[in-house]
Amino acid sequence: MTENTAAVGSASGDLAISSTGLTKRFHGGQLAVDHVDLAVPKGSVYGFLGPNGSGKTTTIRMLLGLAYPTSGTAALLGVPVPDGAFQVLPKVGSLVEGPAFYPYLSGWDNLARYDAADRTAPKGSKTRRIGSALDRVGLTAAAKKKYRHYSLGMKQRLAIASGLLRPRDLIILDEPTNGLDPQGTREVRALVREIAADGITVFVSSHLLPEVEQVSTHVGVMRNGTLVFQGSLPELRRTGAPRIAVQTADVEKAAKVFGELGLADPIQEAGLITAELGDAEPERICEDLVHAGVGVRGLSVESPSLEDLFVGLTGEGFDVER
Amino acid sequence: MSSVESAEVDETVATVAGVRDASAPAGIVRGNLRFLGSELRLVFRRRRNQLLLAVVALIPLLIGIGLKLATPHGGAGPSSGPGGGTGAFYNQLAGNGVFLTFIALTLLLILFLPMVVAVVAGDSVAGEAGYGTLRYLLAVPAGRTRLLAVKFVTISAYAVCATFIVTVVALLAGVILFPVGPVTLLSGTSVSLADGLLHVFYVTLYVSAAMIAVGAIGLAVSTFTEHAIGAIAAILVLIVASEVVDQVPQFAVAGPYLPTHWWTSFDALLRTPVDTTTLWHGLLSFLVYAVIFCAIAWARFTSSDVTS
Numbered sequence: 320m321t322e323n324t325a326a327v328g329s330a331s332g333d334l335a336i337s338s339t340g341l342t343k344r345f346h347g348g349q350l351a352v353d354h355v356d357l358a359v360p361k362g363s364v365y366g367f368l369g370p371n372g373s374g375k376t377t378t379i380r381m382l383l384g385l386a387y388p389t390s391g392t393a394a395l396l397g398v399p400v401p402d403g404a405f406q407v408l409p410k411v412g413s414l415v416e417g418p419a420f421y422p423y424l425s426g427w428d429n430l431a432r433y434d435a436a437d438r439t440a441p442k443g444s445k446t447r448r449i450g451s452a453l454d455r456v457g458l459t460a461a462a463k464k465k466y467r468h469y470s471l472g473m474k475q476r477l478a479i480a481s482g483l484l485r486p487r488d489l490i491i492l493d494e495p496t497n498g499l500d501p502q503g504t505r506e507v508r509a510l511v512r513e514i515a516a517d518g519i520t521v522f523v524s525s526h527l528l529p530e531v532e533q534v535s536t537h538v539g540v541m542r543n544g545t546l547v548f549q550g551s552l553p554e555l556r557r558t559g560a561p562r563i564a565v566q567t568a569d570v571e572k573a574a575k576v577f578g579e580l581g582l583a584d585p586i587q588e589a590g591l592i593t594a595e596l597g598d599a600e601p602e603r604i605c606e607d608l609v610h611a612g613v614g615v616r617g618l619s620v621e622s623p624s625l626e627d628l629f630v631g632l633t634g635e636g637f638d639v640e641r
Numbered sequence: 642m643s644s645v646e647s648a649e650v651d652e653t654v655a656t657v658a659g660v661r662d663a664s665a666p667a668g669i670v671r672g673n674l675r676f677l678g679s680e681l682r683l684v685f686r687r688r689r690n691q692l693l694l695a696v697v698a699l700i701p702l703l704i705g706i707g708l709k710l711a712t713p714h715g716g717a718g719p720s721s722g723p724g725g726g727t728g729a730f731y732n733q734l735a736g737n738g739v740f741l742t743f744i745a746l747t748l749l750l751i752l753f754l755p756m757v758v759a760v761v762a763g764d765s766v767a768g769e770a771g772y773g774t775l776r777y778l779l780a781v782p783a784g785r786t787r788l789l790a791v792k793f794v795t796i797s798a799y800a801v802c803a804t805f806i807v808t809v810v811a812l813l814a815g816v817i818l819f820p821v822g823p824v825t826l827l828s829g830t831s832v833s834l835a836d837g838l839l840h841v842f843y844v845t846l847y848v849s850a851a852m853i854a855v856g857a858i859g860l861a862v863s864t865f866t867e868h869a870i871g872a873i874a875a876i877l878v879l880i881v882a883s884e885v886v887d888q889v890p891q892f893a894v895a896g897p898y899l900p901t902h903w904w905t906s907f908d909a910l911l912r913t914p915v916d917t918t919t920l921w922h923g924l925l926s927f928l929v930y931a932v933i934f935c936a937i938a939w940a941r942f943t944s945s946d947v948t949s
């Protein structure tokens with residue numbers, strides 16, 4: 320499935336984020352990120368998916384120059400990182416592993432602090448920029464409140480505001496909806512849409528497919544440190560083969576018919592048999608079943624949902640693999 | 642939202658100008674000064690750090706009052722003070738309040754002044770890592786070397802400020818509680834009060850240099866942990882260990898190389914002619930410690946992953 324990588328964008332000039340063989344091995348020897356080749360097209364909303372512990376955050380840390388890759392290269396907006404991080408990061412807004420601010424400062428003062436650290440930020444427009452960033456996330460009323468008194472949702476929104484202090488070409492949001500209630504999740508989603516509508520590339524990570532499914536144009540799926548899928552959402556949908564499902568009392572007999580038709584991957588259950596449809600026509604299958612004397616109670620063609628595909632890519636259940 | 646969008650458009654123009662500014666030397670200097678200003682405000686406006694400075698101010702006052710109460714009018718002070726040449730300061734105090742500065746500095750140098758510096762230095766990087774603000778500062782990007790430089794300058798400013806607070810409060814308390822006049826130096830020569838105050842100023846600068854070296858050690862320790870309290874404790878353990886080793890005669894050969902050995906050698910300034918050899922040894926020791934530990938901090942901070 321990784322051949323999709325090449326299809327997304329060939330010239331790195333069209334890519335907001337690119338990486339080749341990006342690898343991170345921790346001191347303990349654990350391979351957190353294993354030869355990841357990211358290709359995030361400019362102007363896309365890229366959903367970076369994977370269960371907790373699949374290497375998403377470590378990848379993001381390497382992109383932002385916080386962690387150094389063991390091997391491989393990466394570039395943001397065409398500028399190699401970490402070497403060029405100091406040059407390119409002013410154009411990149413980011414939220415990494417949850418919000419982090421000084422608890423004893425107000426929301427406003429916290430943003431002023433990060434703004435002061437940016438040597439390219441014009442001081443003259445500080446007040447207006449902080450004001451509009453706070454306004455954009457709806458925190459104007461809480462601007463003078465100490466950060467330690469913020470609710471979790473407000474903290475998250477302040478973190479997004481800090482990413483909007485400057486006009487950006489790329490916004491990287493690591494689990495922006497973590498810990499938010501459904502309403503907060505919706506607000507963040509709306510905000511991502513707004514940002515993307517301005518033509519800014521958004522790279523948003525999540526362990527939940529539904530959170531990015533509605534806003535993403537592209538997705539990358541991580542599993543155990545490797546990128547197991549990358550491409551547009553339609554491309555992801557196409558990877559799921561439609562299956563024929565037949566409800567019948569004669570599962571054994573139906574299986575024989577399926578075998579004669581050469582349907583792949585038959586799965587028998589009590590009163591139900593399914594198989595990959597492939598090139599076969601459902602009408603023909605129905606006909607053959609009836610001719611073979613199988614009592615058909617129901618017949619349907621099912622395309623796997625994105626959720627099913629996602630689970631198929633990332634594995635079921637808890638993160639016991641590492 | 643429409644008003645916000647129009648602001649964004651203005652912003653694009655402003656940023657293009659800002660980026661151009663920043664690439665020019667003047668823009669870089671301005672940007673660095675702004676970051677330094679932010680760091681100074683962060684440290685000096687923090688309640689905890691203000692409280693520490695308040696306590697630093699209180700102690701010389703208490704020492705002055707205590708010594709005043711213990712000194713019979715017109716009589717000699719306590720015959721011996723703690724440690725080396727400090728006894729002489731106590732004897733002089735009854736006759737001249739200026740000597741309270743030397744007494745206060747000597748006493749606070751044992752633990753309190755280095756502790757105050759250790760709190761701010763140990764917190765500098767480890768505290769940011771603990772809050773998680775370090776990753777955001779670096780993503781801004783603040784720049785690792787630049788951030789470290791700003792941290793070191795701020796720690797130094799705080800160390801100098803704490804030291805001068807001791808001197809100023811001790812001087813005021815000394816002037817109020819004790820008679821003031823021409824200063825008799827340790828070598829027996831007498832200099833005018835103005836000249837004496839100049840000596841006080843030089844002594845304070847010398848102690849400030851010692852505290853800046855502590856700050857450098859603290860900065861280095863601070864880059865190795867995400868726990869500010871751990872860094873602060875480690876620095877204090879280091880200082881106390883050094884002071885203890887310095888007291889053991891068998892380790893005398895190692896003495897001059899200890900970070901704390903030259904701290905109280907400022908009495909060299911209170912002799913005529915000034916004992917410059919001792920003085921330069923002390924300042925060289927502070928410089929070497931500051932350089933080595935700044936280098937350690939830099940090597941560590943620019944090469945390690947930020948995992949907090």
